[in-house]
Amino acid sequence: MQSIQVDLEILYVQKIYFFMFLMTLTLLSFAVTIWAFGIKVALIVLIIGLITSYIAMIKKQSFSPPEKKITAQRMARAIAQDASPISLSRFASQLYYYFHKPSQAISLLEKFLSSHDPLLCTTLCDILLKEGKPAQALYIIRDNPYTLLNPLLLATQGIALLKLGKISESILVFERSLHIAKTRGFPSNGSAWITQKLLSLGYIARIHHTLGDCYFMMKNLKKAKFHYLSGNLLLFDVSLWRNYPSNSI
Template identity: 60%
Template sequence: MKGVQFDSEILYVQKLYYFLFLATFSTLTSAIALWRFGLNIGFLVLGVGLVISYIAMLRKKNFTPPKKKVTAQRMARAISTDASPLSIARFACQLYYYFHKPTQAISLLEKFLPSQDPLLCMTLGDILLKEGKARRALYVLRDNPYALIDPLLLTTQGHALKQIEKIPEAVRMYERGLHLAKKNGFPHSGAHWFTQKLLTLSYTASIHHTLADCYVILGNLPDAKRHYRAGNRLLFDLSLWRDQSTPISLAKKHTKSR
């Protein structure tokens, strides 16, 4: 099966759960060691176990998705019992990421686009962006009535504007999205409350980092550093930390257009 390339925000949540899984075994092992050998040995085993768990998380770069047959069965059950926008968006994502069928995923989302659901619109815009259709994505996103009040729609518009090299406009979208996310939070994705909390941290960090990239392109290094640091503070995984690294190709093109 062809590998699934998850967004960094999703990958971060997967890595955290992987760490918690390993840390649970470390805790159980330390409890046994504490019972058998005393307090010092117990805490030593716990410390070593947590360090190993953390290093394993840092080194983990991808996760094996379920088999196609299993995914297809889950999709069929879900879509037959629930035709909500959330279910449709998930179905389209599975078509795109697991089955690598962008045309079908886009067609499905466009069919339900008149519902004006922000999640459906954002999912369609995100897939169009990944397919290199930034202008079409921007048109779809801006046509949604929630375009300027939904943090995820604002962020996706920022991605589209950044891709077509309209950096100042992208910055405004990211800044507004970040402000609304901090004020009202992100729309609920249907995930468990703990997963939703992790996703919120991950998406917020991602916006900070992308905003920092834009400021680097614009030559505003103080604001770039501020946003890199703000994003890093939200991430437990050091391998996902970012620092000042200019996207050279975009920077050159933007400089020429001044």
């Protein structure tokens, strides 16, 4: 079965960690070269390693998921120890992305939708959007009491509106999401600090890019260019930069 395309912010985190891994190897080589050949040769090794690592990160556009058996064991262990909305959201995401079981993922999240947890609701609606059900996703989001307070819910609502052709409404929602994200930040999703930081940058960049798409379709090229550039400046990887609407819109 064909793999499901991950969102920009997830891919960005994966690419940055890949770059950090390559740079760790480069720094080890740098240290060994200093000891063996001196600082001048070591600096050459460092520069070559830095450039090579960056190019490799740019060219890397997908990452293999963990082995399914190992993933299943981790999922079962995590749910047994912690049945919080964060764990359930992760569990459903893994069902969807790794095991390609949208029905099971949706069913699981719907059972706990009454908790009104923003992350759980966002995860469910994100899956529904990927499954081509923007109207259902929009209905669920608007029924959540945090829909106007949570930047992730707002951004997901904006995507649903955009897919339904309501561009003007989606712009207002995206702008509000962007404002809240920049002033209050994103709620914690239980990830490590650096992962959370990278995800936040990726989320904000994606909102900027999507706003760029909206303004481009509204023929407001000045604002479209502004948002594309604003999103690009948040991303270290130039392969994720945007200057025109996404094909997925």
